[in-house]
Amino acid sequence: MTYLQQPELQDSLNQLLLASRPRLERVLRHFEIPPEDAEDILQDAQLTLLYKWEQIRSPESWLVGTLKKKCIMYWRKRRSSLCDAVDTAILDLVATPVAPDQEKAELSFDLNRVLGNLSARCRSLLKLRYGLGYGPSEVAEQMGYRLSSIRKVTNRCLAALTRQLVAVGFHREPTDD
Amino acid sequence: MIDRHPTAERLVAFSRAQLTRSQNREVVRHLLKGCARCAQALAAQAPPGIGVGHPAPLSRDYDAAFAKVREAFLLAQQEHLVEQQMAPSLLLALEEHPFDRQVLLLTNSRRFWTWPLCCLLLDRSHELGFKEPGRALDFARLGVRLSEQLSVESYGDTRVADLRARAWTTLANAQRIGSDFRASDQSFVRAERLLRKGTGDPLEKARLLLLKASLHGDRRRFPEAIKELDRALAIARRNGDDPLVAKALVKKGIVFGTSGRTDDAIDCLREGVRGIDPKSDPRLMVAAHHNLIVYLIEGGRLQEAVALLEATRPLYEEMGDRMNLIRLQWLEGKIAQNRGRLSEAETLLRSVGTALADQGLGYDAALLAFDLAAVYARQGRTEEMRSLAAEMLPSFQSREVHREALAALIVFQKAAKMERVTLGLVHELSDYLRQCRKDPGVRLRDSL
Numbered sequence: 001m002t003y004l005q006q007p008e009l010q011d012s013l014n015q016l017l018l019a020s021r022p023r024l025e026r027v028l029r030h031f032e033i034p035p036e037d038a039e040d041i042l043q044d045a046q047l048t049l050l051y052k053w054e055q056i057r058s059p060e061s062w063l064v065g066t067l068k069k070k071c072i073m074y075w076r077k078r079r080s081s082l083c084d085a086v087d088t089a090i091l092d093l094v095a096t097p098v099a100p101d102q103e104k105a106e107l108s109f110d111l112n113r114v115l116g117n118l119s120a121r122c123r124s125l126l127k128l129r130y131g132l133g134y135g136p137s138e139v140a141e142q143m144g145y146r147l148s149s150i151r152k153v154t155n156r157c158l159a160a161l162t163r164q165l166v167a168v169g170f171h172r173e174p175t176d177d
Numbered sequence: 178m179i180d181r182h183p184t185a186e187r188l189v190a191f192s193r194a195q196l197t198r199s200q201n202r203e204v205v206r207h208l209l210k211g212c213a214r215c216a217q218a219l220a221a222q223a224p225p226g227i228g229v230g231h232p233a234p235l236s237r238d239y240d241a242a243f244a245k246v247r248e249a250f251l252l253a254q255q256e257h258l259v260e261q262q263m264a265p266s267l268l269l270a271l272e273e274h275p276f277d278r279q280v281l282l283l284t285n286s287r288r289f290w291t292w293p294l295c296c297l298l299l300d301r302s303h304e305l306g307f308k309e310p311g312r313a314l315d316f317a318r319l320g321v322r323l324s325e326q327l328s329v330e331s332y333g334d335t336r337v338a339d340l341r342a343r344a345w346t347t348l349a350n351a352q353r354i355g356s357d358f359r360a361s362d363q364s365f366v367r368a369e370r371l372l373r374k375g376t377g378d379p380l381e382k383a384r385l386l387l388l389k390a391s392l393h394g395d396r397r398r399f400p401e402a403i404k405e406l407d408r409a410l411a412i413a414r415r416n417g418d419d420p421l422v423a424k425a426l427v428k429k430g431i432v433f434g435t436s437g438r439t440d441d442a443i444d445c446l447r448e449g450v451r452g453i454d455p456k457s458d459p460r461l462m463v464a465a466h467h468n469l470i471v472y473l474i475e476g477g478r479l480q481e482a483v484a485l486l487e488a489t490r491p492l493y494e495e496m497g498d499r500m501n502l503i504r505l506q507w508l509e510g511k512i513a514q515n516r517g518r519l520s521e522a523e524t525l526l527r528s529v530g531t532a533l534a535d536q537g538l539g540y541d542a543a544l545l546a547f548d549l550a551a552v553y554a555r556q557g558r559t560e561e562m563r564s565l566a567a568e569m570l571p572s573f574q575s576r577e578v579h580r581e582a583l584a585a586l587i588v589f590q591k592a593a594k595m596e597r598v599t600l601g602l603v604h605e606l607s608d609y610l611r612q613c614r615k616d617p618g619v620r621l622r623d624s625l
Contacts, residue, residue, distance in 0.1 A: 013254065017247070021243060024243075028242075038242040043249055043250070046250050050257055051257065051340075057421070058417050058418065062380070075226070082224065085205075162227050165216065
């Protein structure tokens, strides 16, 4: 590998970053990335470019493509963090051992009402998860899924549940019953 | 009954999964009660796919983000450049020691734990590749060891995972070249696992696929090799990486050629050659042309082969690499043989044979001997054939020629003694030896 000389490398990199800024900014706007989070995403993409410089043949396209991918990943991560937060909270709520009977009944009623808006498949899956405290392998066995695919199905159902919670009054989940 | 609503700030924090577990519980419990007001507020903040489109950012001004990134980038750049400058001298310092000591140094001495040194070790392994497979393997092993020492805090966990994957890929390739296919397979599995933890850079994946295709090709698993190459090609094309496209096409051509699809090989290599920049990758250019000439000869397209060889000759000479010059002469011998200029072919092939023996390349010398035998068979020179067979066997017994290849040579020697060598037998044994090199498990035909 022939490394570029220091000043050459610095110049090429700096020129590239200046020249590509409008395109990078367009990507951030297109994906509506909050400016407070844009810093991390941009920095990650640019540092990767720095370390992989010798391997990358068309740096500007690579940088723009990488930024796009990181923006998609950003929203995907935020979605899954939110779904995880909802799931953990519900698991905590149903597992609270000392909750008075009335509270338990109210929780069960509210949960069933929300689950009632989901597809039959998600409703069954989440009832097993929250109502009976089944783990993924038990849910898979009960519902006839392979263990390898239950995670994906569960994630889809959690997303549907989260959508229901945050979008009351906007839409109903499509149901298959 | 709807109890106290969470504050707007808390809802924003919830949408970003930034609340504590108990705060989360409170918000979710509130939402489960069906609070439309909070749900609607949240829907505007939640990520797309959950809420209603993208949450509206408070500001669209990215100036501050760009300024901060630039500051951090310049700092990292300075550090990287210093490390890059020091890498060659670190490599020299490392090379002063025997391999075991090198491993120890890389494990224990922090001054070696730099990204550019790791890249340098891996590049060195690639460069040595077929020239010095043993050293290539050592460099790859050192690269793997060093990649495991790199700080994820300094370089970033996903980037380090990419580099570790590259190190394992390089090791897999060095193991393949050394014909340790099982180890190579396992190293590729490690590399793929690491790549899944990496940045998701598709070009890293494409490079891995290219080398994995070579392993499939060597194991004569041609459909798998073509599949991997097509995937690599698709990634390279999608990312506008023309040199990678060219490399994948050249490899695909070679796989087609090895699997006997000569016409497809020629088409693929021609397309690949068009995309190679000879200035930036002269080695690939020579390799592509060399294989193209071989398949043109095999396809009986001698005129084209000769024209291409003449056009490529300056590049072979410019490279000055001894092995390339030997290969060039071998091609000239084959062309002379195919044109019926048998005494010219004999002179050229004999000279190549001597050069290969000098280089200690027993297997290539065995293959070459069969080309020479074909010349004798066409001339009906049974006496020369007998002495060629007699010369070959003891020479190969003392070299790294494996059992199955030796068996082929013995068959040849016996047939020569009995004056029963035909051109067909020579071709068959030569093809067999070529297959044996990649797959020692291949058996000679029962009828032989």
